[in-house]
Amino acid sequence: MRLKDRVAIVTGGGGGIGEGICLSMGREGAHVVVSDQNQLMAEKVAGEISKLGRKALAIQTNVRMAKDCKDLIDLSLKEMGQIDILVCSAGIPGYSNKSITEGMTRIENISEDDWDSVIETNLKGVFLCNRAIIPYFKERKKGKIINIASIAGRRGSDWIPHYSASKAGVIIFSQVVATQLARYNINVNTICPGLVWTAMSITQGKILAAEYPQFRGMDPTEVFNENVRTRVLLGRPQTPESIGNAAVFLASDESQDITGQALNVDGGIIFN
Numbered sequence: 232m233r234l235k236d237r238v239a240i241v242t243g244g245g246g247g248i249g250e251g252i253c254l255s256m257g258r259e260g261a262h263v264v265v266s267d268q269n270q271l272m273a274e275k276v277a278g279e280i281s282k283l284g285r286k287a288l289a290i291q292t293n294v295r296m297a298k299d300c301k302d303l304i305d306l307s308l309k310e311m312g313q314i315d316i317l318v319c320s321a322g323i324p325g326y327s328n329k330s331i332t333e334g335m336t337r338i339e340n341i342s343e344d345d346w347d348s349v350i351e352t353n354l355k356g357v358f359l360c361n362r363a364i365i366p367y368f369k370e371r372k373k374g375k376i377i378n379i380a381s382i383a384g385r386r387g388s389d390w391i392p393h394y395s396a397s398k399a400g401v402i403i404f405s406q407v408v409a410t411q412l413a414r415y416n417i418n419v420n421t422i423c424p425g426l427v428w429t430a431m432s433i434t435q436g437k438i439l440a441a442e443y444p445q446f447r448g449m450d451p452t453e454v455f456n457e458n459v460r461t462r463v464l465l466g467r468p469q470t471p472e473s474i475g476n477a478a479v480f481l482a483s484d485e486s487q488d489i490t491g492q493a494l495n496v497d498g499g500i501i502f503n
Contacts, residue, residue: 233483235260238286238311240303242294242360243321245272247429248379251471252318252478253280259479261316262286264307268293268321286311294321294356300363308367316482317364319357319401320379324431325349325393331437336390346393353397354404361408361419369415375482376412376419378405379474382497385423390438398423402493409491418490420481425497426459427469464499 239256243249245267253263257280265280265287267273273289280287288310293299307314325345326335334340357378368374383391384398402421409419436451439458446454459468477496480486495501 232260233479233485234316236262237315237482238262238264238307238313239316239318239482240264240266240307240314240364241318241320242266242292242303242356243319243379245269245276247431248424248427248471248474249318249320250276251473251475252320252379253475255472255475255479256316256318256482257283257285257287259483260285261482262311264288264290264303264311264314266290266292266294266303266321292321294319294360295351297359297363300356300359303360304363304367314364314367314374316375316377317360318377318379318478318482319360321356322353322379322397323349324391324434326434326438331434331441333441336392336438336442338392341393349393350397350400353394354400357401357404361404365408365412365417368412368417372416374412374415374417375486376405376408376417377478377481378419378421380405380421380423380493382423382425382495382501385493385495385501390442391435405493406491413490418481418486420486420489420491421493422474422477422481423493423495423497423501424474425469425495425500426455426463427471427474428455429471462500463497467498469496469498 244253244265265273270291277287277289380401381398383395405421436454
């Protein structure tokens with residue numbers, strides 16, 4: 232119960248890593264605002280949190296829209312009475328609406344629309360949500376902001392250049408926000424997940440199988456498992472719950488002296 236009676240907002244909370252964070256925080260006593268562009272998915276996760284005996288609210292949000300981000304904060308305050316934690320987990324890989332063909336991850340083949348949609352969701356969305364919560368946290372002189380990046384933002388990945396760029400931006404942006412908000416007793420940190428099986432992994436597996444000889448003939452699950460085998464020092468994938476556990480720690484009083492950090496939760500893929 233490290234987060235007993237605190238209120239957390241989690242964007243992208245309707246599935247994948249965001250869902251894991253919502254549930255982990257709920258189990259630790261937090262009341263949770265589940266924000267997602269898919270309202271039905273958000274409501275499903277909110278229902279699971281309610282079963283834990285916590286307050287839960289589902290809010291449909293497009294993090295690319297400034298008004299949606301401000302409305303998210305305003306409605307959360309109205310319904311929950313306070314906000315203690317903001318987790319920005321909403322993100323996209325950039326290839327979900329395209330056919331899987333060889334060469335599509337090459338920079339010269341990435342469309343401006345793909346580039347813009349990834350940067351606007353993964354990086355601009357973090358900026359807009361952080362910007363919306365900052366005046367409230369400043370007034371309270373406390374708060375926890377956790378922005379979800381990726382190990383792809385620590386070391387550029389060959390097959391997701393625009394995704395890597397967006398997540399590297401999240402890391403640096405979070406460091407700047409931490410610098411500006413430290414005087415107000417506000418902690419700002421980043422989590423960099425490693426290999427987590429989510430709905431995105433299916434598309435990613437198809438792309439790798441289409442482009443890279445070592446994955447030819449593999450289905451997405453086989454591609455994912457091979458990546459884990461060859462890249463993860465501990466030899467096992469990460470889970471949404473393991474990312475959620477890290478978020479709980481960074482949202483708790485135990486992390487009061489940690490800010491401006493990017494925490495790798497990757498089983499030992501990257502060491503810095």
